[in-house]
Amino acid sequence: MAKILMKGNEAVGEAAVMAGCRYFFGYPITPQSELPHYMVKRLAEVGGVFLQAESEIGAVNMSFGAAGSGARVMTSSSSPGISLKQEGISYLAGAELPVVIVNIMRGGPGLGNIQPTQSDYFQATKGGGHGDYNLIVLAPASVQEIVDLTIDAFDLADKYRNPVMILGDGVLGQMMEPVEIREVQVNVPEKTWATTGAKGRKPNLINSLYIVAERCEEHNLRLQAKFKQMAKDNIRYEDYLADDAEILLVAYGTSARIAKGAIDRAREQGIKVGLVRPISLWPFPYEHLAEVAQKVKSVLVVEMSAGQMIEDVRLALNGSKPVDFYGRLGGMLPVTSEILREIEKLAKGGRSNG
Amino acid sequence: MVKVFERPKSLTEKPFHYCPGCTHGIIHRLVAETIDELGIRETTIGVGPVGCSVFIYEYMDLDFHQASHGRAPAVATGVKRVHPDKTVFVYQGDGDLAAIGTAEIVHAAARGERITVIFVNNAIYGMTGGQMAPTTLVGMETTTSPFGRNKETQGSPVRVSEMLSTLDGAAYVARVSVHDPKHVIQAKKAIRKAFDNQMNGVGFSLVEVLSTCPTNWGLHPIEATKWLADNMIPYYPLGEFKVPTAPAKVEGEVE
Numbered sequence: 001m002a003k004i005l006m007k008g009n010e011a012v013g014e015a016a017v018m019a020g021c022r023y024f025f026g027y028p029i030t031p032q033s034e035l036p037h038y039m040v041k042r043l044a045e046v047g048g049v050f051l052q053a054e055s056e057i058g059a060v061n062m063s064f065g066a067a068g069s070g071a072r073v074m075t076s077s078s079s080p081g082i083s084l085k086q087e088g089i090s091y092l093a094g095a096e097l098p099v100v101i102v103n104i105m106r107g108g109p110g111l112g113n114i115q116p117t118q119s120d121y122f123q124a125t126k127g128g129g130h131g132d133y134n135l136i137v138l139a140p141a142s143v144q145e146i147v148d149l150t151i152d153a154f155d156l157a158d159k160y161r162n163p164v165m166i167l168g169d170g171v172l173g174q175m176m177e178p179v180e181i182r183e184v185q186v187n188v189p190e191k192t193w194a195t196t197g198a199k200g201r202k203p204n205l206i207n208s209l210y211i212v213a214e215r216c217e218e219h220n221l222r223l224q225a226k227f228k229q230m231a232k233d234n235i236r237y238e239d240y241l242a243d244d245a246e247i248l249l250v251a252y253g254t255s256a257r258i259a260k261g262a263i264d265r266a267r268e269q270g271i272k273v274g275l276v277r278p279i280s281l282w283p284f285p286y287e288h289l290a291e292v293a294q295k296v297k298s299v300l301v302v303e304m305s306a307g308q309m310i311e312d313v314r315l316a317l318n319g320s321k322p323v324d325f326y327g328r329l330g331g332m333l334p335v336t337s338e339i340l341r342e343i344e345k346l347a348k349g350g351r352s353n354g
Numbered sequence: 355m356v357k358v359f360e361r362p363k364s365l366t367e368k369p370f371h372y373c374p375g376c377t378h379g380i381i382h383r384l385v386a387e388t389i390d391e392l393g394i395r396e397t398t399i400g401v402g403p404v405g406c407s408v409f410i411y412e413y414m415d416l417d418f419h420q421a422s423h424g425r426a427p428a429v430a431t432g433v434k435r436v437h438p439d440k441t442v443f444v445y446q447g448d449g450d451l452a453a454i455g456t457a458e459i460v461h462a463a464a465r466g467e468r469i470t471v472i473f474v475n476n477a478i479y480g481m482t483g484g485q486m487a488p489t490t491l492v493g494m495e496t497t498t499s500p501f502g503r504n505k506e507t508q509g510s511p512v513r514v515s516e517m518l519s520t521l522d523g524a525a526y527v528a529r530v531s532v533h534d535p536k537h538v539i540q541a542k543k544a545i546r547k548a549f550d551n552q553m554n555g556v557g558f559s560l561v562e563v564l565s566t567c568p569t570n571w572g573l574h575p576i577e578a579t580k581w582l583a584d585n586m587i588p589y590y591p592l593g594e595f596k597v598p599t600a601p602a603k604v605e606g607e608v609e
Contacts, residue, residue: 023432058428058431061429062428065401065431088425195418195433205420
């Protein structure tokens with residue numbers, strides 16, 4: 001199959017179209033703007049709808065209406081805009097609507113900057129909006145993986161009737177790599193619950209309101225059972241040279257790519273170091289990580305944040321191994337030489353101080 | 355025997371939960387009658403608000419979305435873009451539409467979304483306990499303006515219909531009232547026009563309906579209708595502010 005060179009943000013859009021998405025509601029924000037730029041043209045070619053909303057709040061609520069009406073829908077933004085979408089995401093989860101949400105993370109808090117970070121991990125994986133809910137959160141590390149995960153995201157959203165988030169960062173959104181554009185067998189399940197007009201049936205209701213406490217608890221218990229199933233069935237990770245590793249790195253997305261470079265250099269020096277790269281951040285690969293970590297001496301978590309995923313790593317390891325951290329903040333990228341330095345410290349029996 | 359008055363088919367059997375003297379019930383009925391008359395119950399999708407009328411989906415026998423506070427016009431935009439052949443209407447109160455949802459309603463109108471908006475203005479937040487709304491009149495006492503709305507510190511009430519009628523995308527904007535039978539009949543005509551416009555593909559239509567809130571106004575239901583006529587209509591004049599073909603008429607009643 002032929003490969004073409006694509007920017008990460010554009011690849012998200014093309015993958016969405018491949019997956020049968022015909023509705024995109026967005027609002028401009030750097031560093032994800034190439035995605036709406038791509039979608040406005042591409043959706044016109046395939047008879048879809050691109051709508052630039054008045055705000056991220058407008059965009060997520062338009063997505064609510066379109067998803068509730070039975071369509072495959074995508075909305076995208078970057079960190080501050082994703083914060084604005086959180087109310088809507090909670091409503092999507094409460095009303096059980098399948099929407100694919102893309103967050104191309106940038107610096108924070110507040111306006112921060114437009115450089116790449118991974119500082120929205122907590123927001124993406126631990127809720128973000130109000131109430132007890134979870135999203136499936138998928139973290140690609142290459143443009144090809146952006147395509148593959150975006151296609152899967154639409155199927156998962158429909159399968160579970162739940163929002164799914166693609167969590168990338170400014171590097172992934174902006175960089176170009178060859179990607180394979182393939183035919184996708186689009187299988188959208190029949191949505192008998194969607195609002196299409198109550199013709200010959202009882203009215204359908206898209207709703208997250210359960211005013212009676214007993215009913216709201218029942219609703220929540222049902223959601224929790226669904227989240228449990230989602231968590232069981234959707235754990236994804238990649239191991240890199242982890243089999244004989246004595247030092248284990250844990251990193252995702254862009255920081256995992258940089259970590260791999262550091263691992264290669266450390267291996268040249270004879271240091272046995274490997275990587276577990278979580279691809280699904282929710283559900284997090286707790287058990288797999290615990291299993292791999294059994295054989296290692298120490299663990300180093302590398303993130304483009306002050307240390308967010310590290311909390312899940314610590315939960316996975318439950319105190320069984322020392323867990324150290326190296327991170328860069330505010331849009332600064334870790335470089336291989338810095339990570340290598342931390343690996344060398346650990347190899348000498350010391351601690352990484354981040 | 356000929357039945358001359360009956361429950362609209364588009365209403366369910368569920369009794370309204372509204373307070374005695376509240377006019378939400380009348381407005382629900384007018385919308386339901388219109389949908390019945392047009393024969394579009396099976397091809398209409400409603401989007402409800404947050405506020406006193408949050409349970410509108412329990413009263414209307416139609417497909418419905420329950421939107422978050424203020425966002426109903428955005429939700430309706432998504433519904434209508436997926437189902438351009440269906441009739442999509444929004445039902446919102448003044449707290450929902452004129453405060454938290456200002457951006458959504460303005461831009462739905464500006465885009466000329468082919469939806470129908472029923473905007474119920476009773477000059478107060480009802481469900482949350484009678485707080486000041488953007489539409490609360492100057493001097494009016496509420497739980498968050500207990501000394502009367504102070505123009506200096508709390509500003510002046512928002513005239514939504516006048517504001518939206520300045521937008522090219524708004525095809526039909528009218529303000530009506532339901533405080534007496536004559537005005538109820540006029541309100542019905544405006545609501546019918548707002549649905550007709552959508553079915554004719556004309557564009558965004560909004561009917562602002564002046565409504566009473568005896569509970570939070572602290573008035574007997576009959577006093578409340580009089581208060582509406584004496585206090586709200588002078589500030590919120592009735593009439594069609596925008597019609598699809600003719601230039602805007604600022605004064606005068608519907609038809």
